[in-house]
Amino acid sequence: MKIYRTLLFAAIIMVASFTAIYFYMFSDNATPTKAIFSKKRILVLAEVYQNPYWQIIRKGAEDAAANRGCVIEYEGPQTQSLSESLKIFDMGIAASVDGILTYIEQERSYDAIIKKATDRSIPVITLDADAKNSSRNAYVGTDNIEAGKQAGIKLTDITYGKAEIGIIMAGKTITSQEDRVRGFRDYIRKFNGMKIIATESSDSDVIEAELVVRHMLDLHPELTALYCTSSVDGIGAARAVMDTGRNGKISIVCFDDLPETLDYIRHGVINASIVQKPYDIGYDSVNLVMDMLGGKKCNGQYLKGIQVVDKDNVNNYNTEKGEIN
Amino acid sequence: MKKQSFRYSLLGFSGLMLILMIFIGGFSVLVINSVEAKYSNMIDKMLSINGIGNDINSSVFNFDKYFTTKSDSDRLGYERFYHSAVDKLTLIDSNKSSERLRMNIEDLRKLLGNYYSNAEAAIREFKITGRNEDCYAYFVEAKQIASYSGEYVKRLNNSYLDYNDSVYKILKFKTENGRTIIVLFLVCTIIFSGIFSALFSRMITQPMGGLASRAEEIARGNFQMNKMETVGIYEIDLLQAGFTKMAQEIKELIDKITESANIEKRLNEQELKNLLVENMLKEARLKALQSQINPHFLFNTLNAIAQTAILEGAIMTEDLINAVSELLRYSLSMIDRKSKIGSEISIVAQYVIIQETRFKDRIKFHIDVEKSLGDVEVPGMILQPLVENAFVHGIESLEDGGIIEVKVYRDNGNCIILISDNGCGMSKDRLNALLKGEYEPKGNTTGIGVKNVIHRLRLLYDREDVFSIESEEGLGTRIYIKIPIEHDRGEAYA
Numbered sequence: 001m002k003i004y005r006t007l008l009f010a011a012i013i014m015v016a017s018f019t020a021i022y023f024y025m026f027s028d029n030a031t032p033t034k035a036i037f038s039k040k041r042i043l044v045l046a047e048v049y050q051n052p053y054w055q056i057i058r059k060g061a062e063d064a065a066a067n068r069g070c071v072i073e074y075e076g077p078q079t080q081s082l083s084e085s086l087k088i089f090d091m092g093i094a095a096s097v098d099g100i101l102t103y104i105e106q107e108r109s110y111d112a113i114i115k116k117a118t119d120r121s122i123p124v125i126t127l128d129a130d131a132k133n134s135s136r137n138a139y140v141g142t143d144n145i146e147a148g149k150q151a152g153i154k155l156t157d158i159t160y161g162k163a164e165i166g167i168i169m170a171g172k173t174i175t176s177q178e179d180r181v182r183g184f185r186d187y188i189r190k191f192n193g194m195k196i197i198a199t200e201s202s203d204s205d206v207i208e209a210e211l212v213v214r215h216m217l218d219l220h221p222e223l224t225a226l227y228c229t230s231s232v233d234g235i236g237a238a239r240a241v242m243d244t245g246r247n248g249k250i251s252i253v254c255f256d257d258l259p260e261t262l263d264y265i266r267h268g269v270i271n272a273s274i275v276q277k278p279y280d281i282g283y284d285s286v287n288l289v290m291d292m293l294g295g296k297k298c299n300g301q302y303l304k305g306i307q308v309v310d311k312d313n314v315n316n317y318n319t320e321k322g323e324i325n
Numbered sequence: 326m327k328k329q330s331f332r333y334s335l336l337g338f339s340g341l342m343l344i345l346m347i348f349i350g351g352f353s354v355l356v357i358n359s360v361e362a363k364y365s366n367m368i369d370k371m372l373s374i375n376g377i378g379n380d381i382n383s384s385v386f387n388f389d390k391y392f393t394t395k396s397d398s399d400r401l402g403y404e405r406f407y408h409s410a411v412d413k414l415t416l417i418d419s420n421k422s423s424e425r426l427r428m429n430i431e432d433l434r435k436l437l438g439n440y441y442s443n444a445e446a447a448i449r450e451f452k453i454t455g456r457n458e459d460c461y462a463y464f465v466e467a468k469q470i471a472s473y474s475g476e477y478v479k480r481l482n483n484s485y486l487d488y489n490d491s492v493y494k495i496l497k498f499k500t501e502n503g504r505t506i507i508v509l510f511l512v513c514t515i516i517f518s519g520i521f522s523a524l525f526s527r528m529i530t531q532p533m534g535g536l537a538s539r540a541e542e543i544a545r546g547n548f549q550m551n552k553m554e555t556v557g558i559y560e561i562d563l564l565q566a567g568f569t570k571m572a573q574e575i576k577e578l579i580d581k582i583t584e585s586a587n588i589e590k591r592l593n594e595q596e597l598k599n600l601l602v603e604n605m606l607k608e609a610r611l612k613a614l615q616s617q618i619n620p621h622f623l624f625n626t627l628n629a630i631a632q633t634a635i636l637e638g639a640i641m642t643e644d645l646i647n648a649v650s651e652l653l654r655y656s657l658s659m660i661d662r663k664s665k666i667g668s669e670i671s672i673v674a675q676y677v678i679i680q681e682t683r684f685k686d687r688i689k690f691h692i693d694v695e696k697s698l699g700d701v702e703v704p705g706m707i708l709q710p711l712v713e714n715a716f717v718h719g720i721e722s723l724e725d726g727g728i729i730e731v732k733v734y735r736d737n738g739n740c741i742i743l744i745s746d747n748g749c750g751m752s753k754d755r756l757n758a759l760l761k762g763e764y765e766p767k768g769n770t771t772g773i774g775v776k777n778v779i780h781r782l783r784l785l786y787d788r789e790d791v792f793s794i795e796s797e798e799g800l801g802t803r804i805y806i807k808i809p810i811e812h813d814r815g816e817a818y819a
Contacts, residue, residue: 007521011341014517015348018510022352037418037431071428094470095477096435 039071040098040293042286045088046076047103047128047170048204052258053231053278054103057127060282061101068290073097080171080204082109089113093120099289101140101282104129107175111135123292125285128278129176130301137292140285142276143303144176147255148183148229154272154308155188155225155253162193163225163251166216168237170204170230180229180255197223202233209236210243217244224250231256234273238264257309257317265314272310275317280304330559331529338521345514349507356503363496367489373413374485377433378478380410381440385471388444392451392464400448407441423488429481436470436477443467532561536568548576624650645682648675656706666733666740667699669708673731676709680716687725688716694733701740703808704785707778711744711804714775719748719802740808747801756796782806 044061046054058074065072073092077084082105092100093116100117104110104126114134117124123137130139155163165188169177181199188194197220202209209232217223217240226241228234234254238261241250247269254261257275264270281304292298309317384406391399414437418430447463454460535553542549553565627650634642655672670692677690712729720727732743751759759775782791786808796802 007517007524008337008341011345011517014510014513015345018348018352018506021506022355037427039424039428041428041431071424073428073432090469091473091476094436094439094473095432096439097432 039069040290041095042070042072042099042101042289043088043092043097044072044074044127044282045085045092045100045102046074047105048080049074049076049078051076051204051232053256053276056278057282060279060284061286062282063279064283064286064290068286070098070286070290072286076103080105082106086110086113089117093117093122096120097122098293100124101127101285101289103127104131104175105171106173107131107133123289125289127281127285128276129174131175138288138298138300138302140281140288140302141176141304142281142306144179145183145186146303147274147276147306148180148185149187150183150306150308151180151227151253151255151272151274152184152187154274154310155184155227155251156191156194158251158253158271159194159225161191163195164220164222165194165196165225165227166213166220166223167196167199168209168212168216168226168228168233169199169201170233172199172201177229181227184227184229202230202236204230204232206232206236206239209233210239211236213237213240214244217241217246217250226250226252226254228252228254231258231261234270235260235264238269242269262309262314265309265311268311272308275307275309277304277306331561334525334558338525342514342518345510345517349510349514352510353503353507356500356507360496360500360503363492367492370417371482371485371489373417374478374482377410377413377481378475380406380413381437381471381474381478384410385468388467388471391448392456403444407437407444411437417485423484423491426481426484426488429477429484433474433477433481436474440467440470440474443470528558529561532558532565536564539568539572543572543575548572548579624654627653641682644678648678651675652679652709656709658705662705663702664705665699666694666701666703666708666742669703669705670694670699670731670733672706672709673712676712687723688720688727688729691728691730691732693731695735698733698735698740698810701808701810703742703806704781707782707806708742708744710775710778711806715744715746715748715802715804719746719750722749735810736807738810740810742806742808743803744806745801745803750798750800750802751796752798756794760792760794 042061042065044058046058048054054076058072061072061074075088075092077088085103085105086109089100089102089110090113093113100122102110102124107130110131111134114124114131114136118135118137124135126134126136126139126141128141129144130136130141132139155165167181167184169181171177185196188196198216200212200216202212209228213226213236226237228237231254234252234256235258237252237254241247241252252264252270253272253274254270255274255276256278257273261270261273265273284302284304288298288302307317384403387399387402387406390396391403411434414430414434418427420427422430443463444467447460447467450457450460450463532553539553553569555562555565627646631643631646631650634640634646652672652675655668655675673692677692680688681690708731712731715729720729726747728747730743730745732741732745734741734743760779779792783789785791791807793805793807794802795805
């Protein structure tokens with residue numbers, strides 16, 4: 001009879017364990033409650049949605065949001081578009097988001113919409129590019145004039161003060177780009193051998209950047225250096241230089257540390273890159289806007305430093321936390 | 326050990342199996358229900374999200390129309406669709422959803438709120454002041470906001486699809502695992518029932534086999550029962566106990582019968598012994614009686630008579646008395662001793678003298694002995710009683726011509742003594758009775774009967790053919806005594 005008791009016992013254990021498994025796996029352990037969504041919603045309006053540089057900013061912002069208990073609504077036009085950006089901005093206002101972190105496509109064009117937001121007491125922080133005369137609460141981004149100056153110093157070093165320079169910008173009317181060019185130009189003015197021959201826009205698109213550079217090289221075969229003021233321009237320029245077989249004949253200084261950019265630096269196609277700190281920009285701006293929502297007064301410019309990365313330090317410079325691979 | 330009825334065991338087992346099967350069925354149903362509920366919930370929500378966009382569009386359409394028609398039905402339509410959208414939004418909101426989804430819901434909720442407040446403001450202004458600038462601004466703003474709703478619904482849809490993707494993955498995982506669990510459970514149950522059945526059947530058949538082999542043992546007559554182990558099944562234990570008890574009782578019964586048979590046998594033996602003792606007593610009494618007549622006195626008297634007969638010149642008388650005396654002496658002394666054929670023959674001769682004297686020529690004796698056989702040893706007093714018997718029962722009744730013949734001859738290493746007469750013979754029945762020792766011819770004899778002779782011969786030589794008899798009524802009797810010469814059996818008769 002002992003065996004019978006054992007078997008009975010086994011059966012009971014079997015039933016019990018399977019019941020336990022069922023309840024563990026299939027029961028809705030908590031009925032959904034209609035708790036109101038109380039987290040602050042922060043709209044991050046990127047220059048271009050897919051832009052890798054902005055993806056790093058997004059990562060920084062989302063990390064900060066996780067810490068501060070808010071959520072990020074990362075939005076942006078699929079291609080660079082002022083009207084699209086403004087529409088997204090307005091949509092944010094229509095949805096009464098709690099804070100807006102935005103790229104400024106054209107300084108003056110944003111004044112009205114920023115005012116609409118601040119009138120509804122939605123704090124607005126400009127990222128990467130500023131709109132100083134608007135009612136925006138703060139700016140977080142690179143000191144673009146300083147960044148341009150550093151680029152000028154690096155290119156002068158590389159070319160020994162003698163170069164025929166082509167400039168590729170993400171957009172000729174974009175404040176940040178203009179600042180970078182201004183800082184660059186102000187520095188190289190001191191050197192007679194440094195000449196700017198051409199300036200073109202890539203509209204912040206890699207393929208367009210490549211085409212622009214090809215065109216530029218065709219028009220100006222005497223070019224010996226390229227200055228690219230945005231992250232994608234450097235890659236486009238490097239591709240064009242490679243494809244036209246001018247590798248080594250043309251010095252390139254560009255911006256940011258996208259993986260492809262770093263690869264080109266390792267291979268000597270790109271000579272140097274001015275690396276911003278997009279992760280910090282995203283991270284700090286979210287903290288700032290949360291501080292504001294907490295009642296803290298935060299106004300003015302919060303400038304982030306830059307690093308110059310070349311072949312010597314490409315493998316061991318202080319890699320940004322949010323680097324995307 | 327607790328005893329359990331076979332019936333209850335079987336019932337319990339089937340019950341357990343039933344419960345397990347029900348459990349499996351229930352489990353499957355629950356799994357299917359759970360999964361189905363989640364799927365239908367998913368689809369409901371997707372339809373709701375789609376409905377929100379339509380509701381907002383309908384609301385805006387009615388709102389817009391209201392400003393041209395001023396009809397209450399349009400206003401009500403605008404309101405109804407707005408509330409329907411809000412309700413749907415509330416329906417799909419759940420704290421279990423992904424953060425992104427909830428964010429999108431919140432966006433849309435706020436957007437709807439802004440739309441409604443602007444729309445209400447526009448209607449209010451419209452009612453108070455008509456189509457003025459303020460009214461128009463609110464009107465435009467409301468429509469602008471509503472136009473964004475499409476984008477937000479799209480985002481919501483995307484988020485929900487993303488969220489559902491993860492939910493679906495979990496659901497799929499659960500469904501697959503549920504199936505695995507059911508199969509596992511089924512396999513477990515099958516194994517379980519297999520083990521149970523095997524054990525159960527063994528538990529029943531084993532004691533049955535034991536019982537069967539015991540039954541065989543009993544059939545073979547072995548009642549020695551080892552104590553059988555109880556198996557814990559009530560019926561089988563009962564059967565075993567009953568069987569054991571039965572075997573024990575049979576054994577006791579047989580023992581009892583054997584004992585009483587033994588007693589009876591012993592009783593018979595005792596009776597036989599008693600009988601023998603009685604016989605011996607009788608014999609002893611006879612001997613005592615015999616010994617009362619002093620043989621010396623008898624012999625002396627006979628001698629005296631013989632001498633008197635000599636003195637008186639009666640030679641015949643003297644011979645007769647001598648013969649009687651000799652016969653008497655021999656019969657008294659040789660009954661328990663070994664003798665020789667020669668001595669036996671001479672005693673027969675004395676007897677013949679006496680009988681010849683009595684019956685004169687009515688009877689003739691022929692004695693023919695092979696010379697070399699005179700020294701063959703035989704028990705004493707065997708020949709004379711037979712001759713006497715032949716005389717008394719065969720010849721005496723004849724008027725004339727009776728012949729008694731005694732022949733001793735060698736045959737095939739045996740000494741054959743043949744006593745034949747031509748008297749009246751015996752019937753077959755009587756012959757058999759005589760041979761079996763059941764019949765004793767009665768009459769006028771010197772004392773020792775035929776039965777005694779046959780008995781002694783058989784006892785001494787331990788064989789049936791030592792004595793044989795042929796007889797035919799009216800023709801005579803022939804008695805053969807076969808004595809082996811090689812073996813001197815006389816020694817045993819001391």
